[in-house]
Amino acid sequence: MIDITVDRFEAILPFVGAASEDVFNKMLESFDDTYQDLVTNIIGQDHENDATMVGSRLLLQVERYVMIATFLDRLHSQDIIMTDNGFGVVSNDNIAPASQFRVDALERELTYRRDMARHNMINELRRVDGWAETEQALDNIRSFFWSPVLLRQYYYIDHKPTFDDLASFRSNIDTAENFLRKQLSDDLIDQLLSEERKAKFEPNHRTAKLKILDFIALFLPQNGDITDRQDTHGSFENLLRFIEDHLDDFTKYRDSTAYKANHMQAYENKADDTTFFFAG
Numbered sequence: 001m002i003d004i005t006v007d008r009f010e011a012i013l014p015f016v017g018a019a020s021e022d023v024f025n026k027m028l029e030s031f032d033d034t035y036q037d038l039v040t041n042i043i044g045q046d047h048e049n050d051a052t053m054v055g056s057r058l059l060l061q062v063e064r065y066v067m068i069a070t071f072l073d074r075l076h077s078q079d080i081i082m083t084d085n086g087f088g089v090v091s092n093d094n095i096a097p098a099s100q101f102r103v104d105a106l107e108r109e110l111t112y113r114r115d116m117a118r119h120n121m122i123n124e125l126r127r128v129d130g131w132a133e134t135e136q137a138l139d140n141i142r143s144f145f146w147s148p149v150l151l152r153q154y155y156y157i158d159h160k161p162t163f164d165d166l167a168s169f170r171s172n173i174d175t176a177e178n179f180l181r182k183q184l185s186d187d188l189i190d191q192l193l194s195e196e197r198k199a200k201f202e203p204n205h206r207t208a209k210l211k212i213l214d215f216i217a218l219f220l221p222q223n224g225d226i227t228d229r230q231d232t233h234g235s236f237e238n239l240l241r242f243i244e245d246h247l248d249d250f251t252k253y254r255d256s257t258a259y260k261a262n263h264m265q266a267y268e269n270k271a272d273d274t275t276f277f278f279a280g
Contacts, residue, residue, distance in 0.1 A: 001032060001052070006021050008063060012063070012064055027070050031067070031070055041140075042136050043121075056124075061124060064113075109160075112160040132197035143173055143177060148163055180212065184243070184253050184258055188252040191252050192205060204249040204250070218231055
């Protein structure tokens with residue numbers, strides 16, 4: 001368990017205003033519920049000690065996440081109200097609520113901050129010995145595009161990206177990654193994802209991962225349309241050439257049936273193939 005103080009609460013959520021201690025007391029009992037959900041879904045019981053180590057960067061992100069997530073859950077509750085001067089606890093006093101526009105804007109900002117705390121937590125956990133082999137690691141990094149931070153780097157989005165934004169592209173990402181599994185083998189993709197969970201890569205694997213991200217990003221629709229098929233084909237060919245040029249560093253691919261198939265005959269593009277889109 002973590003010990004969240006009112007001073008820490010005010011530092012993370014300064015906009016709460018003069019009634020911050022009252023709001024804090026209303027939420028105090030909910031902090032533990034949020035923390036326990038975090039242990040179940042991200043941290044894992046075997047790594048609670050790592051997550052609660054005093055003075056660690058991981059603990060700072062855990063505290064940040066718990067406070068923001070709990071506040072978001074209570075944002076629309078009947079006993080917490082946003083006013084023009086901050087937040088307050090509903091009582092017999094006549095408290096005028098702020099506009100819905102301000103509440104919605106705050107909710108969007110807090111959702112982004114909560115999700116960045118989640119990203120930072122996972123990023124710190126990747127460096128914790130043993131976490132990469134946990135069920136939580138497998139669940140949270142099951143794809144090369146595992147964080148909305150990657151959307152900012154590889155995709156134009158006109159607002160601060162959240163995990164909900166990332167989820168909206170999941171089918172596109174899955175299509176791209178399933179194609180890579182078919183062409184490069186499950187074993188290689190699983191190896192690279194395992195290294196991603198550890199944030200530690202074998203020679204040339206990090207470069208391959210970056211090329212994979214370039215390729216997947218082309219499957220994310222811009223204005224409802226997928227990138228030109230020729231660009232998608234070119235991106236994959238660039239990735240494949242790199243792997244073939246460093247074949248001894250990619251033994252999972254070299255020893256796979258996918259490698260044998262790629263060298264027996266060229267990929268035959270078919271109009272009814274839903275797995276991949278070459279030029280046409």
